Amino acid sequence: MRFQVIVNISLIAWTLTPVLADTPSSPLDYSRPEAGEEFPGGAATHSKKINKDAFSNSSANMSFEREIDFKLGNAFFKRVWVSAPSSTQAADGLGPLYNARSCQRCHLKDGRGHPPNGPKDNAVSLFLRLSVPPRDDNERQQLRDHKLNVIPEPVYGTQLQDFAIPGQRAEGRMQIEYEEIPVTLADGAAISLRKPRYSVQDLGYGPLRPDTQISPRIAPQMIGLGLLEAIPEEALLALADPEDRDHDGLSGRPNWVWSQEHGRVMLGRFGWKAGAPSVNEQSQGAFSGDIGISVPLHPSGAGECTPQEKECLDAPNGNSEQYDNLEANEDVVKLVVFYAKNLAVPKRRDAGDPAVLAGKRLFHEIGCAGCHQPRYTTRQDPDNPEQSAQLIWPYTDLLLHDLGEGLADGRPEGEADGREWRTAPLWGIGLTPIVNGHSYYLHDGRARGLLEAILWHGGEAEPQREAVKRLSKQDRDQLLRFVESL
Ligand code: HEC
Ligand code: HEC
Numbered sequence: 001m002r003f004q005v006i007v008n009i010s011l012i013a014w015t016l017t018p019v020l021a022d023t024p025s026s027p028l029d030y031s032r033p034e035a036g037e038e039f040p041g042g043a044a045t046h047s048k049k050i051n052k053d054a055f056s057n058s059s060a061n062m063s064f065e066r067e068i069d070f071k072l073g074n075a076f077f078k079r080v081w082v083s084a085p086s087s088t089q090a091a092d093g094l095g096p097l098y099n100a101r102s103c104q105r106c107h108l109k110d111g112r113g114h115p116p117n118g119p120k121d122n123a124v125s126l127f128l129r130l131s132v133p134p135r136d137d138n139e140r141q142q143l144r145d146h147k148l149n150v151i152p153e154p155v156y157g158t159q160l161q162d163f164a165i166p167g168q169r170a171e172g173r174m175q176i177e178y179e180e181i182p183v184t185l186a187d188g189a190a191i192s193l194r195k196p197r198y199s200v201q202d203l204g205y206g207p208l209r210p211d212t213q214i215s216p217r218i219a220p221q222m223i224g225l226g227l228l229e230a231i232p233e234e235a236l237l238a239l240a241d242p243e244d245r246d247h248d249g250l251s252g253r254p255n256w257v258w259s260q261e262h263g264r265v266m267l268g269r270f271g272w273k274a275g276a277p278s279v280n281e282q283s284q285g286a287f288s289g290d291i292g293i294s295v296p297l298h299p300s301g302a303g304e305c306t307p308q309e310k311e312c313l314d315a316p317n318g319n320s321e322q323y324d325n326l327e328a329n330e331d332v333v334k335l336v337v338f339y340a341k342n343l344a345v346p347k348r349r350d351a352g353d354p355a356v357l358a359g360k361r362l363f364h365e366i367g368c369a370g371c372h373q374p375r376y377t378t379r380q381d382p383d384n385p386e387q388s389a390q391l392i393w394p395y396t397d398l399l400l401h402d403l404g405e406g407l408a409d410g411r412p413e414g415e416a417d418g419r420e421w422r423t424a425p426l427w428g429i430g431l432t433p434i435v436n437g438h439s440y441y442l443h444d445g446r447a448r449g450l451l452e453a454i455l456w457h458g459g460e461a462e463p464q465r466e467a468v469k470r471l472s473k474q475d476r477d478q479l480l481r482f483v484e485s486l
């Protein structure tokens with residue numbers, strides 16, 4: 001009953017506003033914000049004070065009862081796991097291999113991570129995904145059938161864990177070197193982009209297969225994820241244009257990935273290459289791969305240890321009868337997923353400011369919105385009342401785009417090739433400096449500000465990047481003001 005009421009209120013609210021098409025098109029009136037635009041997460045948007053906790057609020061339309069689950073989920077998201085056996089059985093089972101001891105350690109303040117600041121910083125919020133190209137028909141077939149997104153490196157698996165519990169060897173250490181690349185804008189402004197090169201040092205279990213593909217990934221911000229999951233698949237597929245039939249230079253391809261939960265191929269939505277179909281699968285993958293905690297979809301107490309990492313497989317683990325022979329059982333996972341789906345998107349700041357509106361016009365005229373699609377109406381879903389039937393403004397099509405050689409990682413994932421990335425949602429991005437105290441953007445945090453992030457766009461987005469380079473300083477500042485206001 002409670003759910004019904006919430007759904008109806010939000011429906012009424014939106015039927016009072018002018019009817020908006022589901023498929024976004026460019027707004028023609030830039031003299032004031034569009035209806036609903038100031039609330040990017042619809043009725044789930046929070047209007048609380050903007051401070052370093054701005055990404056940690058719950059959906060504003062959440063009932064009091066569900067708020068309790070949100071708080072419990074938060075506690076598990078922050079929980080620092082310890083190695084087994086320990087006196088606190090409920091929180092043991094870390095590793096043996098891991099990248100961090102809690103979700104929050106990477107998704108700092110529910111916001112994004114950062115690359116290491118110098119050699120002493122131990123890099124936890126950026127890690128390397130690993131895989132190898134298929135070598136035989138069986139492997140090729142598994143990729144074609146989407147039974148696997150990638151072929152794991154035979155010894156190290158799909159991710160380099162740079163920590164291990166006492167008595168165990170970590171897999172290795174990521175090393176980054178940056179090269180500065182000067183870029184001059186049309187008005188003479190000089191910018192420098194830093195191009196990273198990644199390598200692995202101190203390998204714990206012998207050499208990597210020589211053809212190993214490495215993809216750096218920074219922990220993304222956590223807001224609005226339930227709403228992204230609730231965008232109707234048809235609305236996203238309607239935006240796909242793999243052959244670029246409309247000749248706008250933008251293709252946009254869905255990533256079709258295997259869902260372990262549902263036992264079928266589904267549209268990928270989460271991760272920098274849209275390699276995971278749901279918040280649940282991404283989160284369970286994180287428990288196992290990032291922290292070494294077993295969960296229903298990944299029940300091994302040894303996390304991502306491979307058969308070649310024998311000591312690691314044999315180490316004591318925290319699977320216990322009390323928790324369904326897992327380290328984090330269904331109940332724990334459900335709470336964390338509920339939390340992750342309900343971190344609210346903050347209300348827009350200054351959406352009606354003339355400079356922001358001028359920047360919005362540029363964003364549309366230059367063609368940024370071709371990939372960073374502004375708005376959708378989420379599907380009706382009585383099980384997820386906070387996300388049901390909301391007009392939302394995430395600025396993404398969740399599709400894959402070729403962004404050129406500069407950003408390419410050369411590591412395919414599902415249907416994504418080595419140059420493709422999922423269009424990053426832009427909502428909330430302007431609050432990164434307040435929430436996380438830095439402005440490092442893109443999949444590996446290489447960009448040291450929004451302008452650098454835009455100047456890294458190539459491939460399909462090269463015309464847009466070139467258009468930004470040609471802007472006057474005033475127009476450029478206005479475009480950035482708009483992105484900062486999201
Ligand atoms: C070691 C760092 C690290 C830890 C620990 C970590 N994450 Fe993540 N998280 C990431 C990275 C990196 C990505 C992007 C993954 C990719 O591109 O494949 C990500 C992505 C996600 C996403 C998808 C977000 C999006 O916009 O697509 C969710 C949901 C998520 N993590 C939940 C969790 C949960 C829940 C936990 C704890 C169980 C957790 N993460 C622990 C680094 C981490
Ligand atoms: C062809 C599709 C496409 C176009 C056009 C495009 N983008 Fe992007 N954008 C992406 C993708 C894909 C990413 C993620 C790239 C990565 O992380 O390597 C991204 C990332 C970003 C980011 C960083 C997001 C983050 O979370 O770190 C910003 C900011 C951004 N785009 C702004 C713009 C602006 C402004 C324009 C117009 C000048 C634009 N984009 C045009 C696809 C596009």
